[in-house]
Amino acid sequence: MLNLHMASRETWRWLPVVLLLSSAAVSATRPVAAAEVNYDPGDKVYFTYCYAHPPALRIKPGDSVTTTTRDASNDVFSVSDNTVLSKLDLTKVNPQTGPFYIEGAEPGDTLEVHIDSIDLNRDWGWGASIPNFGLLAPEYKTAMVTPPVPDRLFVWHLDNSRKVARLDMPNSKIGKVEVPIRPFFGTIGTAPAGKECISSLYPGAYGGNMDFNEVVAGVTMQFPVFEPGALFMLGDGHSAQGDGEIDGAAIETPFKVKFTVNLIKGKKINWPRLMNDNEIMSIGSTRPLIDALRLGCVDMVDWLMTDYGFDRYEAVELLGQAAHLYIANVVDPQFSVACALNKKYLPR
Numbered sequence: 001m002l003n004l005h006m007a008s009r010e011t012w013r014w015l016p017v018v019l020l021l022s023s024a025a026v027s028a029t030r031p032v033a034a035a036e037v038n039y040d041p042g043d044k045v046y047f048t049y050c051y052a053h054p055p056a057l058r059i060k061p062g063d064s065v066t067t068t069t070r071d072a073s074n075d076v077f078s079v080s081d082n083t084v085l086s087k088l089d090l091t092k093v094n095p096q097t098g099p100f101y102i103e104g105a106e107p108g109d110t111l112e113v114h115i116d117s118i119d120l121n122r123d124w125g126w127g128a129s130i131p132n133f134g135l136l137a138p139e140y141k142t143a144m145v146t147p148p149v150p151d152r153l154f155v156w157h158l159d160n161s162r163k164v165a166r167l168d169m170p171n172s173k174i175g176k177v178e179v180p181i182r183p184f185f186g187t188i189g190t191a192p193a194g195k196e197c198i199s200s201l202y203p204g205a206y207g208g209n210m211d212f213n214e215v216v217a218g219v220t221m222q223f224p225v226f227e228p229g230a231l232f233m234l235g236d237g238h239s240a241q242g243d244g245e246i247d248g249a250a251i252e253t254p255f256k257v258k259f260t261v262n263l264i265k266g267k268k269i270n271w272p273r274l275m276n277d278n279e280i281m282s283i284g285s286t287r288p289l290i291d292a293l294r295l296g297c298v299d300m301v302d303w304l305m306t307d308y309g310f311d312r313y314e315a316v317e318l319l320g321q322a323a324h325l326y327i328a329n330v331v332d333p334q335f336s337v338a339c340a341l342n343k344k345y346l347p348r
Helices: 009-029 289-308 312-322
Strands: 036-038 048-050 057-059 064-069 096-102 110-120 124-129 152-159 164-169 175-180 184-189 197-199 207-209 220-224 232-238 255-264 273-275 279-286 324-329 335-342
Touching (some): 064 096, 064 232, 096 255, 279 289, 279 324, 289 324, 289 335
Parallel strands (some): 036 064
Antiparallel strands (some): 110 220, 110 255, 164 175, 273 279
């Protein structure tokens, strides 16, 4: 410690500089506080995942964003509607909020997104039977002798206090049904590789329209970074949906969401990944369904090898006996399948 009583005149002359440098060194090592940001998208939404969209907001790793998303129809329906095609503009479906530019993100990195909360923005949502669309509907791509499904909008009433969605069924013996509300995002991801602009109806290696009902509040997702800043977007809120989104639409609802971003520098992944309290999951998207399944499982094997020290074929053996497979969607232009493994099988 400097003895101020014994310090020479020369020591006193340099003391302010010493203290200034010392203070600067402390500041440089102190972590910068993460920001809590509110973003109102207004009318600014996008219908493609694309490298060319200007950033809606620039944020840093560790920052949290609170924002809103529209429903899959771009909020064009009301509770009094009973058909889809009269109002639906197929060039403006699955509107995306963003993109959010993450400072420091570069191709070859991994973007990590924690979904902190999802809240309903409305007390109703819609489902639909849409002509030429849905797993069980005759479609335009294949010769059929049966007609397309009828154009019909279903209005679900959302009871947030009871966490259920109710649908009146006047033509069915049961009269009405209730299903649990479990809000999740149908579309979420980063800008795709190759300078492509891809419709938000499609899923792929960048994420996008995977329609995976495990993308709920509390999970952490990882996405490949293909463009500077990652250009993260999300939308297509679903209050509930069965596996596969069989009818082509979930209970479509706008959301208020809070998420937190982080960045893993120099870590390259090939497909979106999801982590919750119990499982890790890899999500592959393509057609046919068997190849989407293979993509998810191969990525899981790679993940077990690179992050958890498994031998390749011992990892395959483990998946053969313990994996869970989730059919995320079977209606989009690309199907999506998640390969999941319980965390109890991972080394501690």
